[in-house]
Amino acid sequence: MAEYEDKVLHELDGIKEYDNPMPGWLMAIWWGSLIFSAAYLIFYALSFGEGSMESEYRAEAQQALTEVQAHFDANPLVPPTPAELLAGAKDPAVLEKGAARFARTCASCHGEKAQGLIGPNLTDDRWIHGGSVGQIFQSVAKGWPAKGMPPWGRVVKPEELSALVSYVRSLQGSNPPSAKPAEGEPFAPEPIPGS
Ligand code: HEC
Structure with missing residues (x-):
């Protein structure tokens, strides 16, 4: 531990706290997930962004309805006798x-x-x-x-x-x-x- 002696921040009752920063890769994951979650919140949870699941679902439901109606428009209902x-x-x-x-x-x-x-x-x-x-x-x-x-x-x-x-x-x-x-x-x- 001798090589860290110069990095001691405080010492209390013989317990030393070193200035020992998180490794770079861990910091990168931390910042990355912070930025990702903010972007995710804006684009999906708040429904901006083109491909939000809700708007995709609505477009698909509308498309299905249009297809059914087009089918019945092309084949008008003839009541049976x-x-x-x-x-x-x-x-x-x-x-x-x-x-x-x-x-x-x-x-x-x-x-x-x-x-x-x-x-x-x-x-x-x-x-x-x-x-x-x-x-x-x-x-x-x-x-x-x-x-x-x-x-x-x-x-x-x-x-x-x-x-x-x-x-x-x-x-x-x-x-x-x-x-x-x-x-x-x-x-x-x-x-x-x-x-
Ligand atoms: C969302 C509820 C609902 C569904 C689902 C539904 N009905 Fe009805 N149906 C009603 C209601 C309410 C009336 C009464 C309308 C009125 O009082 O004029 C009714 C009336 C009718 C009548 C006329 C009855 C009369 O006394 O003249 C027939 C026949 C009928 N339904 C058949 C069907 C068939 C067959 C289906 C399935 C393909 C169906 N209904 C699905 C709610 C429903």
């Missing part, structure tokens, strides 16, 4: 597709069994906007945005839209437990051919 929608209501393949999409997209508002939750019960014989399969198709495709029912015609594929309507028709009178009270006007369900 009531006969097609009613035939689907007894076709197991159609019903399976409709049930899967319903669970994914509709159950959050209408309930797992379409018994009604935020949205109305879809299994009873009363309808706010009409209960023919043609009217149900319009409700699903165009929605009732002012009343909280989103339009699905631009986000759900046409064959899935039809399958949803056939599935909803097949649930008529299913009487699920804890159903929401019926709303709207009575409508006798259209017969499903061959059943």
Whole structure:
């Protein structure tokens, strides 16, 4: 320790403190991380800087939406005929597709069994906007945005839209437990051919 004797800063009760600076490489890391964190804060956390994650995310979400809408603009929705929608209501393949999409997209508002939750019960014989399969198709495709029912015609594929309507028709009178009270006007369900 003799070579450090000239560097003693203080001595107290025999304990000596040397003037022993941090090595250069450690100081470089210290200053480097200080400058990096300041730059990071400005460019990312405060969302200046072109490539902030939030603006990238927004641009990508907008791009995806534009692509979906362009697809539907190029392929305008042709409503299926009531006969097609009613035939689907007894076709197991159609019903399976409709049930899967319903669970994914509709159950959050209408309930797992379409018994009604935020949205109305879809299994009873009363309808706010009409209960023919043609009217149900319009409700699903165009929605009732002012009343909280989103339009699905631009986000759900046409064959899935039809399958949803056939599935909803097949649930008529299913009487699920804890159903929401019926709303709207009575409508006798259209017969499903061959059943
Ligand atoms: C964000 C919640 C929400 C989601 C998700 C939703 N709905 Fe709705 N839906 C509603 C509300 C609220 C109404 C009632 C609108 C009104 O009172 O005019 C409604 C109404 C309807 C109606 C008309 C009912 C009637 O009595 O005339 C049908 C049919 C329907 N929804 C089907 C669907 C289908 C099928 C899906 C899935 C693709 C779906 N909804 C997803 C909230 C939702």
